[in-house]
Amino acid sequence: MINDFFESDARVIVIKPNKSSTWRANLYALIAISIPSLGAGIGFALLGAWPILPFAGLELIALGAALYYVNWNLEYRQVVTVSERNVKIEKGYFIPKRSWLWEREDTAVNVINAKNQWEGPSLWLHNRESRTSLGEFLSKEEAEDLLKRLRAELPVRTYGSERNVTL
Template sequence: MVTTTSDTIAGSRIFEVRPNCSLSREGMVVFFVAVTVLTLLVAVRFILLGAWLVLPFALLEILVLGVSLYLFERASRYSETIQIAPDSLLIITRSGVKTLREYRFQPYWVHVALQPDPRDWYPSKLLLRSHGESLEIGACLTNADRKTLAKTITTALESCRRTH
């Protein structure tokens, strides 16, 4: 999912790239609580019937579901911020609140390349290239979104080159 904002005073454009996550954190908690309650109700019913061995497996199921949802939520906090200004191109990758890396390029020399997989087995790659360096962006996007982002970034870079 890509969101775009423009700052007309500074002449910059900001693109926020995030994975498309349809379930919010609150939704995950509600889902986890509902599944936990239902699983425990079934386990209690089996315990009352004398099948006590169901309880450890029910607790293991709840534990695996909780860990899986936690890891999924943590991975969905990933984002890339691409800021294109007349004098610089800044890419910031984050995982949650923590900034992982910052990359800075001169916008005049940046080339946007969309590399499709030759056999069409894997997703395409959107690369920003400058002075022998290459950086992949938008890895969490679909091929169509990646293609749209490539066109939009190319247009924004061309407008920066014309004004600079």
């Protein structure tokens, strides 16, 4: 998912994975699954088959942990701020863990063609010293939309297959 807005004299592009469900909805699903599972486990425990109950609990703990892990990964953000003089790239979960600050005139977009028709292009921002990928989790349409938004702000200096990229 891509959002952009203007903040003072800069354009801010926020890139994040699609989130099909909220954490609250995941908790409701976990509760809905827990009731019959624990009910059956308690029923079997009352009939003397008590080893079923811990396994039912472990199954629900594993499901809850998996839901939490997926939800946490969907909180990943990439924020590109393009001002008159600088380009700032921030990546992280909830808060920026990595950031780059480059001069705008030295920054450009690198586009690597998709390997097949179902993938979108790979997008990178680079300057003379380093580069960083953008939107690797986006769908084909979203990657093309991001490329259009980046082209409005920055030049595309390299375009082609991965083996042809030289920086």
